[in-house]
Amino acid sequence: MRVLLVGAGGVGTAVTRIAARRPFFDHMVVADYDPARAEAAVAALGEAAGRFSARQVDASDGAAVRALLAEHDCDVLLNATDPRFVMPLFEAALAAGAHYVDMAMSLSHPHPERPYELCGVKLGDAQFERAEQWEKAGRLALVGMGVEPGLSDVFARHAADELFDEIEEIGIRDGANLTVEGYDFAPSFSIWTTIEECLNPPVVYEADRGWFTTAPFSEPEVFDFPEGIGPVECVNVEHEEVLLVPRWVDARRVTFKYGLGDDFIDKLKTLHALGLDSTAPVAVGSDLGPAKVSPRDVVAAVLPNPADLGERMHGKTCAGTWVKGTKDGRPREVYLYHVVDNQWSMREYGSQAVVWQTAINPVVALELIATGAWSGSGVLGPEALPARPFLGLLTEYGSPWGLREG
Secondary structure, eight states, X not given: OEEEEEOOSHHHHHHHHHHTTOOSOSEXXXXXXXXXXXXXXXXXXXXXGGGEEEXXXXXXXXXXXXXXXXXXXXXEEEEOSOGGGHHHHHHHHHHHTOEEEXXXXXXXXXXXXXXXXXXXXXXXXXXXXXXXXXXXHTOEXXXXXXXXXXXXXXXXXXXXXXXXXXXXXXEEEEEEOOEETTOSSOOSSOHHHHHHHHHSOOEEEETTTEEEEOOTTOSOEEEEETTTTXXXXXXXXXXXXXXXXXXXXXXXXXXXXXOOOHHHHHHHHHHHHTTTTOOSOEEEOOTTOOEEEOXXXXXXXXXXXXXXXXXXXXXXXXEEEEEEEEETTEEEEEEEEEEEEHHHHHHHHSSOHHHHHHHHHHHHHHHHHHHTSSOOOEEEOGGGSOHHHHHHHHHHXXXXXXXXXX
8 A cells, every 4th residue: 555645744743653663555655735844754753764755745736636646656645634625635536546534524614594503514515425426436535534533433333333222322522631731722633623623513413303503512511531531521512423423323313522621612712702713814914014814824823733742741632432322122321432641642652642542543544444454435434334343453553442331
């Protein structure tokens, strides 16, 4: 297998460090708009860098991406950029005859009149509209293959296949006890993506209603996370699992709730009230003359880079899937989860916990595709494929998952 990895930020760099320890691929091209970032990611691999090369590419330039895929005879494009670049990379892979894997799906757009009741354009709609073309091409677009979405969807498939006869509810629950020394506000993941997820209308799925929306931060609940993290208040947030799981798993309700905390929520609400969450460029005067900038890009620029926070970060992050239903005629509840300790990921890989936890899952998926354990064509979510091979390989990578009853 030959891989084109687009994006050499925190997650992309972690991908290279994880993949470098596995033999399933022949070569990985690491490409980024900033060539220095791609070169740094490869250089950091030391003696393992022989199977990697660094290149410059603009992820929005489909022709340039197609040329890079052809030049290096790549079988698959792994997208480690933010969601703005999903569609140009998705389209470039299809045009080049390559498989495609991403960790976040095409962007949503709220309903113009009733945003907190009805869905407008949903996450991933633009990709699923092209499913027939991918099927005809005999190529696989594996979408939402990070940790959430991604591993959380694999957990949902595993629950449906092996743990339950009937499922009443699937609830993705994400929480952490991470702290960052020296910062009052330092998101552990891309603030651009965090704003997009948290301020858009959350989507809920119910079998008798289909998909519908609620207000941001709705339905607060306290969820007790394992391995010492403890109780964290979680709220509804827009996320891909709610759009993916019901396509392949029979459940009466699907939700996604994120443990944000009151302080984080208040800051997001303030950004929204000031218009600083907007992606539309605004005119800004300066000594060099007027310029147009996106307020959200300014927020991202003034905050610390999440990839650089590892040395200051302490604690654990947990991603998981809570499932309620029946097995053998008896009620059952389980929480399938994956916990990463930041001190461990920094010591073992030099990557902070959140980006490392995101990065390991597409690497596992690529290995399953390379060996033929996962195969298919069209636009598929992780829950469309068998869970057991993935969970077994994740453990083999040295990052076991857990199951809590009740």
